[in-house]
Amino acid sequence: MTDGIRVRIRLFAMQRELAGTRSLDVTVPAGATIEDAWTALVERHPVLAPGRPAVRFARNGTYAPPDTALADDDELAMIPPVSGGAEPRLRILEIRDARFGAEILAELADRLATPDDGAVVGFLGVTRRSPGTPAPGQEAEAARHAGRMVESLTYEAHPSMALDLMAEIADEIEARFGVTRIAIVHRQGDVPLGEPSVAIAACAPHRDAAFSAARYAIDETKARAPIWKAEQYRDGHIWIGEPARESPKTELKPRGRSV
Numbered sequence: 001m002t003d004g005i006r007v008r009i010r011l012f013a014m015q016r017e018l019a020g021t022r023s024l025d026v027t028v029p030a031g032a033t034i035e036d037a038w039t040a041l042v043e044r045h046p047v048l049a050p051g052r053p054a055v056r057f058a059r060n061g062t063y064a065p066p067d068t069a070l071a072d073d074d075e076l077a078m079i080p081p082v083s084g085g086a087e088p089r090l091r092i093l094e095i096r097d098a099r100f101g102a103e104i105l106a107e108l109a110d111r112l113a114t115p116d117d118g119a120v121v122g123f124l125g126v127t128r129r130s131p132g133t134p135a136p137g138q139e140a141e142a143a144r145h146a147g148r149m150v151e152s153l154t155y156e157a158h159p160s161m162a163l164d165l166m167a168e169i170a171d172e173i174e175a176r177f178g179v180t181r182i183a184i185v186h187r188q189g190d191v192p193l194g195e196p197s198v199a200i201a202a203c204a205p206h207r208d209a210a211f212s213a214a215r216y217a218i219d220e221t222k223a224r225a226p227i228w229k230a231e232q233y234r235d236g237h238i239w240i241g242e243p244a245r246e247s248p249k250t251e252l253k254p255r256g257r258s259v
């Protein structure tokens with residue numbers, strides 16, 4: 001018996017050829033992270049070390065950041081650059097119950113960015129004190145709370161439909177701006193004042209595309225995703241918003257070379 005944990009590592013494409021194997025087991029200390037497993041792998045196969053900046057990781061079939069903790073018998077796939085050349089397609093689309101702070105932007109950038117990216121644009125939507133526009137039918141309740149400050153927000157989502165809409169928005173971002181690495185992460189549940197409820201990250205070789213992609217992602221998510229917001233007061237709440245828009249605000253035009 002040892003205090004370590006056993007991890008099965010899978011290698012693909014150029015990694016498999018360089019290491020001469022498709023898989024191997026490594027033992028790392030309890031509490032070790034994905035990055036620790038990579039270090040253990042490189043100790044056995046130093047030839048893999050130069051490829052680290054372009055490697056992404058998948059733990060048990062799901063992309064995960066390098067600081068993710070490992071458990072005994074985890075399967076860890078080392079993901080080398082995928083087909084498609086210098087514009088690998090990677091999306092992070094999530095509805096989260098757990099709280100997150102500003103550090104999520106660094107987390108998303110670590111998971112999305114490649115060495116070819118010259119711009120990483122992040123956006124956080126946070127809870128503010130001032131009230132928003134009440135949803136149709138909430139006018140009387142809004143009048144009852146007139147002049148009061150919001151104490152917190154509560155979000156309710158249709159998770160599967162919201163994720164499908166986020167994927168559509170990501171498709172539109174790729175078609176319009178050529179940005180293939182985008183993250184949209186939204187909270188559900190209670191969000192106290194000053195805490196983020198939504199995080200957007202866009203990575204691209206050039207800043208104009210990254211800024212445009214991030215702006216489009218938040219605007220379309222707010223307008224179309226089935227996620228509802230209630231402003232909480234000491235003795236009640238008000239649902240906020242407008243009827244959902246069912247399609248992009250403007251017709252998308254495929255990217256092409258300008259003349």
